[in-house]
Amino acid sequence: MAEGIRAVQYGCGPIGLGVTSLAAHRKDIELVGAVDIDPEIVGSDLGEMADLDDKLGIVITDDAGTLLSEVKPDIAFHTTGSSFRNVYSQLEDIVRAGVNIVSTCEELSFPYKREPDLAAQLDSLAKENGVTVLGTGINPGFLMDTWPLSMTAVCRDVEEVKAVRIQDASSRRLPFQKKIGAGRTPDEFQNLIDEGTLRHVGLPESTAMIAAGLGWELDEITEEIGPVMAESQVSSPHLTVEPGQAAGVKQISHGLIAGKEVVTLEFQAYIGAPETYDAVYIKGTPNMEVVIKGGTHGDIGTAAMVVNAARRVVEAPPGLLTMKDVPVVVCTAGSSYAGYSK
Amino acid sequence: MAEGIRAVQYGCGPIGLGVTSLAAHRKDIELVGAVDIDPEIVGSDLGEMADLDDKLGIVITDDAGTLLSEVKPDIAFHTTGSSFRNVYSQLEDIVRAGVNIVSTCEELSFPYKREPDLAAQLDSLAKENGVTVLGTGINPGFLMDTWPLSMTAVCRDVEEVKAVRIQDASSRRLPFQKKIGAGRTPDEFQNLIDEGTLRHVGLPESTAMIAAGLGWELDEITEEIGPVMAESQVSSPHLTVEPGQAAGVKQISHGLIAGKEVVTLEFQAYIGAPETYDAVYIKGTPNMEVVIKGGTHGDIGTAAMVVNAARRVVEAPPGLLTMKDVPVVVCTAGSSYAGYSK
Numbered sequence: 001m002a003e004g005i006r007a008v009q010y011g012c013g014p015i016g017l018g019v020t021s022l023a024a025h026r027k028d029i030e031l032v033g034a035v036d037i038d039p040e041i042v043g044s045d046l047g048e049m050a051d052l053d054d055k056l057g058i059v060i061t062d063d064a065g066t067l068l069s070e071v072k073p074d075i076a077f078h079t080t081g082s083s084f085r086n087v088y089s090q091l092e093d094i095v096r097a098g099v100n101i102v103s104t105c106e107e108l109s110f111p112y113k114r115e116p117d118l119a120a121q122l123d124s125l126a127k128e129n130g131v132t133v134l135g136t137g138i139n140p141g142f143l144m145d146t147w148p149l150s151m152t153a154v155c156r157d158v159e160e161v162k163a164v165r166i167q168d169a170s171s172r173r174l175p176f177q178k179k180i181g182a183g184r185t186p187d188e189f190q191n192l193i194d195e196g197t198l199r200h201v202g203l204p205e206s207t208a209m210i211a212a213g214l215g216w217e218l219d220e221i222t223e224e225i226g227p228v229m230a231e232s233q234v235s236s237p238h239l240t241v242e243p244g245q246a247a248g249v250k251q252i253s254h255g256l257i258a259g260k261e262v263v264t265l266e267f268q269a270y271i272g273a274p275e276t277y278d279a280v281y282i283k284g285t286p287n288m289e290v291v292i293k294g295g296t297h298g299d300i301g302t303a304a305m306v307v308n309a310a311r312r313v314v315e316a317p318p319g320l321l322t323m324k325d326v327p328v329v330v331c332t333a334g335s336s337y338a339g340y341s342k
Numbered sequence: 343m344a345e346g347i348r349a350v351q352y353g354c355g356p357i358g359l360g361v362t363s364l365a366a367h368r369k370d371i372e373l374v375g376a377v378d379i380d381p382e383i384v385g386s387d388l389g390e391m392a393d394l395d396d397k398l399g400i401v402i403t404d405d406a407g408t409l410l411s412e413v414k415p416d417i418a419f420h421t422t423g424s425s426f427r428n429v430y431s432q433l434e435d436i437v438r439a440g441v442n443i444v445s446t447c448e449e450l451s452f453p454y455k456r457e458p459d460l461a462a463q464l465d466s467l468a469k470e471n472g473v474t475v476l477g478t479g480i481n482p483g484f485l486m487d488t489w490p491l492s493m494t495a496v497c498r499d500v501e502e503v504k505a506v507r508i509q510d511a512s513s514r515r516l517p518f519q520k521k522i523g524a525g526r527t528p529d530e531f532q533n534l535i536d537e538g539t540l541r542h543v544g545l546p547e548s549t550a551m552i553a554a555g556l557g558w559e560l561d562e563i564t565e566e567i568g569p570v571m572a573e574s575q576v577s578s579p580h581l582t583v584e585p586g587q588a589a590g591v592k593q594i595s596h597g598l599i600a601g602k603e604v605v606t607l608e609f610q611a612y613i614g615a616p617e618t619y620d621a622v623y624i625k626g627t628p629n630m631e632v633v634i635k636g637g638t639h640g641d642i643g644t645a646a647m648v649v650n651a652a653r654r655v656v657e658a659p660p661g662l663l664t665m666k667d668v669p670v671v672v673c674t675a676g677s678s679y680a681g682y683s684k
Contacts (some may be wrong), residue, residue, distance in 0.1 A: 150488075327667050328492045
């Protein structure tokens with residue numbers, strides 16, 4: 001433990017506790033504090049909240065400022081929200097405390113399209129304070145941006161990039177099945193879309209990151225979302241979907257140059273999908289087709305990306321970085337890293 | 343052209359001319375000189391040698407020193423040999439001229455295991471001269487090191503990494519088929535191994551890079567090479583292989599910790615292989631299986647890696663780097679980069 005990167009868990013919801021649960025088993029990370037604003041869990045032990053076998057001896061506090069100044073961690077695992085604007089003040093406070101950040105905030109993964117001014121402001125602040133900020137996760141952060149980009153390295157030229165993530169939701173937990181709208185009528189499904197609770201955040205960010213990485217100037221990014229309708233009855237251990245109901249969701253982002261679609265990101269999660277996989281298709285010289293058989297575990301993957309990126313972030317020059325700017329993130333579970341400092 | 347990275351082609355054999363041929367079509371690269379020691383081609387136009395439609399107006403010279411000092415390129419594409427020790431003095435001269443290097447020298451891709459002292463010496467020299475040196479290519483450089491490493495990012499922990507490259511040589515050129523020993527008797531095949539002409543260079547380097555990236559201390563790296571024997575008659579447009587002759591080659595590198603194999607790299611190229619593909623298998627949490635369907639074109643891939651890495655090398659801090667240390671290399675064909683400097 002003593003040789004690990006000293007990390008504070010900032011945000012103790014399901015994603016944050018997933019990060020904690022993973023980090024607690026890793027010798028390259030030493031958890032040294034936890035922050036949340038929920039009065040229900042403030043004062044609880046982080047290990048108990050994360051369902052670990054033992055307490056971690058880390059009490060969740062709502063006073064981030066005091067914790068960060070007293071503990072002086074190397075890094076904060078920031079897992080509180082999807083909207084860059086909404087979490088900005090939290091990021092600012094962490095940066096001003098001189099602490100590096102890996103965040104699962106989806107819009108932070110590539111904020112230059114949606115929030116260029118706020119991104120520039122955070123970049124300046126990070127540089128002033130000598131710390132590095134990175135938004136990552138599995139999607140956005142890897143499967144639909146960094147991974148497709150990395151596969152273009154072997155290409156002489158690239159015309160189009162498509163990334164696809166197909167998940168059969170049959171074996172997933174009920175909350176996931178509900179989240180993707182399984183079992184809803186078309187009207188109910190549309191209501192969920194209108195409420196904004198169904199949309200996966202991050203496809204436009206990944207689209208913009210791919211374009212930026214390849215040196216492309218997109219004219220437009222559009223996004224569509226709708227149900228995958230059940231054609232026959234499909235069921236999981238948790239629920240049964242009748243024909244005419246939604247089996248799940250399909251969401252696609254299109255990146256366009258002069259009316260031509262050059263980046264396509266397609267996410268489908270529904271009960272009864274014939275196969276679960278992630279894939280990258282590159283049209284170029286040569287064409288490439290790369291498939292992750294059986295797909296990638298979303299919860300483990302996001303927690304792993306956060307923890308595995310910690311070393312890169314601590315080592316990187318100060319500023320706001322994106323995944324396309326940092327050296328290849330790898331699993332650092334087998335490593336112990338002593339004495340990190342800028 | 344005027345906005346590209348200014349590059350000198352250092353070495354005008356088949357690999358170098360492949361790089362030239364690719365670079366000549368790219369707006370992000372401006373070829374500004376060429377070096378070779380072969381009197382047969384010194385004085386020839388680089389474009390003619392690379393079978394381009396037009397001359398490039400670049401005359402191949404054997405006086406690297408004068409060329410580099412007069413032209414002052416941003417980078418040299420170094421493609422002269424596989425042995426780090428054998429090409430060291432060339433690298434030294436380029437570095438002393440203040441020029442960054444991307445090299446296809448296989449042993450340079452990860453020289454810290456075989457030649458740690460020479461690697462440290464080159465690293466110091468590069469830092470003194472403010473330039474960056476990187477060895478890359480498709481194998482070593484990507485398929486059996488950087489790519490498998492990058493796929494571990496989504497893993498909580500990793501126990502074993504295996505990378506496999508299987509090529510059906512039936513449709514390849516005759517020189518490639520001869521290179522892999524197709525049509526040889528077992529004795530002839532063994533002679534080729536003993537002469538050292540058959541062995542693919544780089545598997546131990548890739549093995550060492552994977553281990554270093556994951557923070558593993560290998561006790562031993564072993565390598566084996568032998569024929570894939572034809573069981574029945576197999577043929578290509580160029581030659582027919584009888585049963586009992588070699589259809590091609592199989593080469594495997596093993597990385598061991600305490601007697602347990604933790605890294606396995608397997609390369610097979612033979613006439614009649616049922617499928618051509620590249621694959622990564624990770625045993626860990628979760629397990630991963632990733633496949634490049636149809637494999638990766640070796641010649642295009644190596645040239646692409648060299649050219650696509652140019653931007654990263656020019657932007658990187660000085661020193662000897664390996665692929666695991668540089669930000670994700672992507673296809674930069676769509677970009678133009680002006681005014682690169684350290």
